[in-house]
Amino acid sequence: EAGVAQSPRYKIIEKRQSVAFWCNPISGHATxxxxxxxxxxxxxxxxxxxxxGVVDDSQLPKDRFSAERLKGVDSTLKIQPxxxxxSAVYLCASSHRADNEKxxxxxxxQLSVL
Amino acid sequence: AQKVTQxxxxxxVVEKEDVTLDCVYETRDTTYYLFWYKQPPxxxxxxxxxxxxxxxxxEISGRxxxxxxxxxxxxxxxxxxxxxxxxxxxxxxxxxNTGKLIFGQGTTLQVKP
Numbered sequence: 424e425a426g427v428a429q430s431p432r433y434k435i436i437e438k439r440q441s442v443a444f445w446c447n448p449i450s451g452h453a454t455x456x457x458x459x460x461x462x463x464x465x466x467x468x469x470x471x472x473x474x475x476g477v478v479d480d481s482q483l484p485k486d487r488f489s490a491e492r493l494k495g496v497d498s499t500l501k502i503q504p505x506x507x508x509x510s511a512v513y514l515c516a517s518s519h520r521a522d523n524e525k526x527x528x529x530x531x532x533q534l535s536v537l
Numbered sequence: 538a539q540k541v542t543q544x545x546x547x548x549x550v551v552e553k554e555d556v557t558l559d560c561v562y563e564t565r566d567t568t569y570y571l572f573w574y575k576q577p578p579x580x581x582x583x584x585x586x587x588x589x590x591x592x593x594x595x596e597i598s599g600r601x602x603x604x605x606x607x608x609x610x611x612x613x614x615x616x617x618x619x620x621x622x623x624x625x626x627x628x629x630x631x632x633x634n635t636g637k638l639i640f641g642q643g644t645t646l647q648v649k650p
Binding site: 466512 | 541570572574579580581582583584587628630632635636637638640641642643
C-alpha cells in the first residue's frame, strides 16, 4: 500500500514570496490533515478535511494560509505571502473513516523562508 | 486546557540499555485517546500505539512497553534492550473529544553503539 505522498521535499523562498505544497493521501482515506512542525516542537494541526469539506481550521492563519481539497482526494496548502516564522516542516497525514484515530503521515515538506 | 508535556528533551543511551520516555497530559475530558509516534530522520511520523482513557492495562509489544496511569495522568514508554535503529524523536499525543490531536514537544532518543 502506497503511503502519503508529499512534494516538494524541500523549498527555500524569500519572505513575502508565495509557496504551495501538495499532498496525496493514502487511497480511500477520507480524512486529510495538514500539520506545521517548527524545529524542536511537536506538530500543530493547521487544517483538517473530511472528504472535501473543512472540519477544523481554527489554527490556520487565514490571512496568509489557504488550503483546498477540491475533489476529496489530494490537497494543496498555500502560503502567500510567506514570513520568516513560517519556516517549518509541513506534514500531511490521512486516516480512514473506519479508524479515524490512526493517522498516517507523509515525510513532509521542509520550508525555509529567508 | 489540553496539554501534553514531555519533560525530557534529549536522552542518550548505549545500545542494550533500557530507556523510559515520560509523558504527562492534561485534559478535562473523560473520554480521550493517547498515542505514541516515532519520527525517524526520514521525517514521517510512525504510529506506535493508541490507548483509550478507559483502558489502563499496560501493553507490551516486543521490546516496547507502555505504562498508562490515569491517577498521575501519565503514559510512559519503555524500550527494553535499545538498539541503534531506535534512535529517533518520539512524540506523545492526546486526542480529545473535539478530535484534535495535540502533540508534546518530543523526546530525541540517541542510542549509541
